[in-house]
Amino acid sequence: MALFGSSSAASSAAVPTSAEQIKKQLKEQISLELAVANATELVNKITQNCFDKCIQEPQDQITSQQSTCTSQCLEKYMRSWNVISKAYIARIQQEKQ
Amino acid sequence: MSQITQTALQNLDESSRKDILQFIESENSKSKVQMSIHNFTDMCFKKCNDNVPITSNMLAPHEEKCLTNCLNRFLDTNIKVVSALQAQK
Numbered sequence: 001m002a003l004f005g006s007s008s009a010a011s012s013a014a015v016p017t018s019a020e021q022i023k024k025q026l027k028e029q030i031s032l033e034l035a036v037a038n039a040t041e042l043v044n045k046i047t048q049n050c051f052d053k054c055i056q057e058p059q060d061q062i063t064s065q066q067s068t069c070t071s072q073c074l075e076k077y078m079r080s081w082n083v084i085s086k087a088y089i090a091r092i093q094q095e096k097q
Numbered sequence: 098m099s100q101i102t103q104t105a106l107q108n109l110d111e112s113s114r115k116d117i118l119q120f121i122e123s124e125n126s127k128s129k130v131q132m133s134i135h136n137f138t139d140m141c142f143k144k145c146n147d148n149v150p151i152t153s154n155m156l157a158p159h160e161e162k163c164l165t166n167c168l169n170r171f172l173d174t175n176i177k178v179v180s181a182l183q184a185q186k
Contacts, residue, residue: 030121034128091169
């Protein structure tokens with residue numbers, strides 16, 4: 001499953017008229033909104049986890065150590081997301097049988 | 098993005114409406130799965146990195162194992178709880 005969903009370029013055409021156009025546009029809007037919600041959730045979870053993990057004692061400024069930790073944490077979290085995603089989908093398929 | 102007008106929506110034919118509803122349903126279930134994955138990742142990332150500092154952007158094999166075990170044992174627990182509650186009825 002793609003992390004951010006598939007977002008096709010937003011059509012900047014004039015007001016849609018035909019049923020086909022309206023359908024297409026509705027679907028694009030729905031997909032886009034869900035993709036944004038999904039990305040927002042990911043950003044929030046990563047911020048929470050990496051803030052807890054890397055910024056133990058907040059200073060005047062972020063230290064280079066904290067900054068390194070944060071970027072490593074970010075990548076590690078996304079890798080973890082992918083591992084959980086694969087394992088969960090495998091489990092769903094296994095339970096269906 | 099141009100707005101879809103109210104009248105244009107009302108004028109949609111029956112088959113288009115069905116098509117849209119079906120699309121929403123499938124996107125909705127996809128979204129539910131994604132939200133579950135967010136919660137599981139949050140929970141298992143915390144469990145598997147408890148008291149260990151982040152020192153790499155990679156997942157070591159044992160960390161990957163910890164994540165999949167965490168997920169599968171959580172789901173086992175969930176299934177056990179549900180069946181235990183069902184048995185009580």
